[in-house]
Amino acid sequence: MISAKRIFLFLFVSASIGLNGQYTKEFKRIFFDADYLYETGFYEEAFSRYKNLLTLDPGNSNILFRCGASSLKIPGSEAEAITYLKDAVRGVSLSYKEGSHKESGAPVLTYFMLGQAYHQNYLFDDAIENYTKYMEIGENQVPMQLDYTRLQIEACKRASELKRTRPSFEFQGVLDQFDDDLPSCSNPVISGAGDVLIFLVDYPSDKKIMMSTKTGDLWSRPRVINSELGMVGETYPASLSYDGDELYLVHHYYSHSDIFVSRLQGKRWSEAVALGYNINGRTSETHASISKDGKSLYFTSDVRGGSGSFDIYVSRLDEKGNWGPATNMGSTINTPFEEHTPFISNNDSILFFSSQGHASMGGLDVFYSELNSYGVWSEPVNMGYPVNTTGDDKFFNPGWNEIEGYYAVPRQDDPTSNTINMVMELVYEDELATTSPLDSASGKPKARLAVTKPAQEEPLVDTTAASTTTAQAAVADPIPVIPATVVAALEPEETDEIEEVLNRNARRPETEPVTAVAAIPATVSSPTAPSMLVTAVPFDLNDYHLNMAALLEVEKIADLMTGHPDTQVELTGHADATGTAQHNMLLSLQRAEQIASFLEKKGIERKR
Template identity: 40%
Template sequence: MRRAVIFLILILSAGKTLQAQDVPRMQDAFFEAEYFLLSGDYADALPYYQGIYSVMPDNTNIAYRIGLCYLNIEGKKNLAIEYLEKAAVNPASKYREGLLRQKQAPYDAIFFLGDAYRVNYMFEKAKDAYTRYRSTLLPDDTENITFIDQQIAACNNAPSIMAEPVKFSVVSLGNKINDSKDNFFPVISGDGNSLVYMTSMKFYDAIMFSKKIRGEWAPPINITSELQSDGDQYVSCLSVKGDVLFLSKDDDVNSDIWTSRFTGGTWENATKMKKEINTKYWETHAYISEDGTTLIFASDRPGGFGGLDLYISRLNDIGEWGTPVNIGPEINTPLNDDRPFLIDNGKKLYFASQGQYNMGGYDIFKSELQSNGLWSKPENLGYPLNTPDDNIFFCPAENGKEGYISLTRENEGEGKDDIYRIRFR
């Protein structure tokens, strides 16, 4: 970040007097920004793009990238609109990625403009942008057409969902858990005494662990090294007693499910689950039932309904996981269905979905297992728990009466994302 600030000061001080010899410096800044952008480090990429844009204000490709950065920084998503509106005016018919000399934005700028409008509650403008983007897609691009149609439908759904807000109380887990960093993906053991969650460090996402002592959460311990994680593992769930931790590990080629056991006061090195669960495709999140005999997880393996689907595997008599079974079309959609939590002895399911009746992106849903063995129609948990932005992680507790979630609340909390316990009224 310091290098980016220095570069920005140099650019601004030079103003319009920059000559041809400054082009290499601009190119270096562009490469730095592109590296951070591809790494998902949007806040680090932003100053570099801003410095370039101050000298090249007519470069709508840079405006597009600034808009992308703002769209991925909590608390600043409203600032994306101005830049994406400019980028979407005249996108390039032949776009070349990764070049500073590329002066026009790609057609994707129109799509992300729709996203920017949607997450800022500008639903009519969002529909217009999505409709315009849809017109650029080829007729056989069914996957993207399905996704865009869902976003348009979500913009139609949102006002109705917001008109009937759900009521719940919100309590922060306090400054022992929440600090100035982003804290997210909280999972709690069934007995309520163990908590594992993620914290964004400077160069990696750490896995943190805390135990409840006399009703209070103890200062958390960074267990990333105990698990032998390189900062590329993310928590999924804890067992009832808090002695088994499930994680997912993404290596950019695929994602697998891993486990670790808590023995002797420490967490063992995480190990990958066997081929009955993991495949060469993506397995992103798993949840173990209270009795330890049912595993529900998300996978995009062939044979599903599209995107990530939810699957169930059961432990057999010899302690091995059986062949996973797709949970069915009542839950799974043509888009992604992810982050399952199965409670009440397997009778209540909470999950995130892009394809159900939602407000855009992912929303959190619940469904109950009926006497005929089928799942009930998923119920949106409602606004403001769900918003027009992505809402992808909710850990239920107390048989669904409570839950743990990370939220960004203005004028409240220790950092950008803090962990809260909510209780439905």
């Protein structure tokens, strides 16, 4: 539990604080602010606010439940969720009042969430116990939620079996030589020739869509293309056409999301435009995959009338070049639950997608279905471990020949961030003769990009206590790093846009009046050296998020503490006198917590 970890936070404000009653206006404001952030997908921000509420009301089961639910959504925090939810489940109330900031009990759903926490950490017996408890106590819960719980119990049993089988795939890094510039990557899309790769990079201050091109076996340094696309805010790449000239994107608004397309004009992308009313509506369209011939678009939508909350649809291009009415893919593909991130490959004959409702290991798993000669889709097949884990697995891009997949996989040394990997199918010697698909003309096994393994494999390491992201760590040895001299030869003559962005963000902001900037002094000391360093971390007025200037200072502290393991840091939170005393107390705590969390993500234990 966080409160059990030692970190010295001395918070000073100009006046002492006295909470007149447990549920103040400030508590209410933060509560609903956090709930909004959770509902809109900003889980880390929501978690930070819920933790602040625990400071005001320790032991509040409702807030503990929300901390646990948020942790489950944050990569690398699945184990932490168990701690919060185990405490919250002690306060489960059958008279729980949903949506009330005055509620101190926890909902019956806490048992389900605790089951999920155990499930994602591969603790299947504990997961089944809590799923079963939820179904016993929550018999009056939403029927679909109870049905989904039954699926999760079966998923636990299935996951336990799949983890004992030999891995079907291994991962090989694609852009390892640029890791220092790419903190966390996702949504890889690739051209048919395999020479254009576009993906999303999650920087601390913003998300960037980046593009890299391949010459021979070497990828160029990625460049940012947001300005060319004319897209700001929550915009993600969804798919790239076979010829690499059309990029499909999803843009998230406050209440819904739409699909856009941009076209390559020379060496630059055109400004993205929204697709027509047969694709986009007053609903959320969250993904799109263009077929090889460019005449079919497979996409996800939560439009009413579907099998579940999100279904997969297909639209065909008409003779006028417009997308026609969308058709639901049917009950073989879509379930009463959620389907996401479809990718069509191999001339419209194989569909890869993620699903909650099919036979998964837990949450969303990646499946594939084949179209037979009668135009009927086959029963979806689970891709297996390690492509699938007990968590939500989606955006598996099979490439254009279904044997060169691209996938965002958690880093081995930092499960909170992802890196782009090529998915290599494993072929074991004792299975080679029976598993290779046959060519219809020659009757001989088809050639495929695969790694052959000896029949006798070392037994799998038991990782039942590991987090889902750890389980999905790459099993292949990393590819050799390409020498910088070779990489430089492939870079364009003009300055790379990624470097322009990084350099611009790294510049310190111009000096502002003291009243416009608050600072947290950080005192760093080492028991092995009679020295002490006092530094200030600048924050914007009435804000606790780390801006670029703050990140520079905290990075220095992190580097110092990493290089000197015996060094300890004492954080002292401050705020100016413009706000109320209670507001300043919370703001000071939030600022100190932001720094502590950043240092912890850098591998520095909180007890330091």
